[in-house]
Amino acid sequence: MSGLIGKKIGMTSFHDASGKKVPCTVVEAGPCVVTQVKTKESDGYDAIQLSYDDKKEKHTSGAMLGHFKKAGTSPKRIIREFTRFEIGHQKKLGDIVSVEEFKENEFIDVVGTSKGKGFQGVVKRHGFKGVNDATHGQHNRMRAPGSIGASSYPSRVFKGMRMGGQDGNRRVKMINLQVVKIFPEKNLLLIKGSVPGPSGSYLILERWM
Amino acid sequence: MNKGELIRFAEEQLTEKKKLPVFRAGDTITVKYKITEGNKERIQDFQGIVLQMSGKGSYKTFTVRKISNNIGVERIFPISSPFLDDVIVNKRGVVRRARIFYLRKLRGKKARIKERRR
Numbered sequence: 001m002s003g004l005i006g007k008k009i010g011m012t013s014f015h016d017a018s019g020k021k022v023p024c025t026v027v028e029a030g031p032c033v034v035t036q037v038k039t040k041e042s043d044g045y046d047a048i049q050l051s052y053d054d055k056k057e058k059h060t061s062g063a064m065l066g067h068f069k070k071a072g073t074s075p076k077r078i079i080r081e082f083t084r085f086e087i088g089h090q091k092k093l094g095d096i097v098s099v100e101e102f103k104e105n106e107f108i109d110v111v112g113t114s115k116g117k118g119f120q121g122v123v124k125r126h127g128f129k130g131v132n133d134a135t136h137g138q139h140n141r142m143r144a145p146g147s148i149g150a151s152s153y154p155s156r157v158f159k160g161m162r163m164g165g166q167d168g169n170r171r172v173k174m175i176n177l178q179v180v181k182i183f184p185e186k187n188l189l190l191i192k193g194s195v196p197g198p199s200g201s202y203l204i205l206e207r208w209m
Numbered sequence: 210m211n212k213g214e215l216i217r218f219a220e221e222q223l224t225e226k227k228k229l230p231v232f233r234a235g236d237t238i239t240v241k242y243k244i245t246e247g248n249k250e251r252i253q254d255f256q257g258i259v260l261q262m263s264g265k266g267s268y269k270t271f272t273v274r275k276i277s278n279n280i281g282v283e284r285i286f287p288i289s290s291p292f293l294d295d296v297i298v299n300k301r302g303v304v305r306r307a308r309i310f311y312l313r314k315l316r317g318k319k320a321r322i323k324e325r326r327r
Binding site for chain 1: 212215216218219220222223224266267268289290291292
């Protein structure tokens with residue numbers, strides 16, 4: 001596996017060689033710093049810890065300052081661990097992982113936090129149809145869930161019954177997204193189609209071998 | 210660099226720069242548009258009056274209107290389209306607005322646009 005932390009910049013589109021319009025998302029990916037290398041001997045498992053996006057020293061706790069100092073880097077905002085980083089990798093503490101970790105036209109997975117929609121009813125949250133009649137005795141039931149169970153047996157509502165609640169603002173992973181283009185000089189990555197979350201939100205990019 | 214600059218950078222890298230003449234609403238232009246029939250490619254002309262320019266960056270388009278067999282025909286061309294071969298400005302017109310939709314309601318002599326002279 002190979003991974004990177006990035007930031008969603010926004011969307012654009014361009015015409016490919018055949019003249020088709022390709023919608024794509026611009027992602028600023030890396031450069032990330034290796035802030036810790038975990039090994040089986042010392043930690044029980046193999047992993048690499050990457051950090052991304054500078055933050056001010058005064059906003060960093062003393063303990064974290066020492067952690068970043070060990071890697072010889074400025075304090076970072078986002079820290080994520082990547083397990084099973086390419087077998088036989090030569091990543092050392094303080095190494096910089098850049099967008100060149102990925103190649104054009106290969107497929108990656110993107111993890112983000114979806115846009116928050118607040119407390120939503122079942123029609124928006126679970127795709128219920130609601131009541132399809134505006135007449136025949138309906139007046140305030142148009143988007144109601146309907147029955148949520150039977151009567152004296154089982155005398156309760158089953159666990160996991162789909163109801164209203166918080167929608168969005170959760171971890172979403174999209175798999176097999178195509179990398180269209182890479183601009184290493186600006187750390188930019190173009191991904192075909194859309195990715196979860198609002199512009200400016202953080203993303204985790206992964207490629208499994 | 211802020212977000213807009215980064216997106217603009219990506220757009221500039223992906224779209225090849227075309228040298229099109231400057232034109233605006235009210236101008237009469239001929240659009241040379243590439244058309245593939247089977248595996249043959251030819252260039253089709255579309256001559257008419259520019260109604261509006263819309264969008265920006267890689268989404269920029271312009272609308273051209275002409276009267277064909279007494280029926281008004283409008284076509285929208287994306288500026289970044291690789292099929293857009295060339296634009297020739299035939300006449301520059303004097304109009305007071307950026308979008309001249311009022312032209313759709315006018316016919317014959319009333320639909321004339323004064324030519325801009327310099």
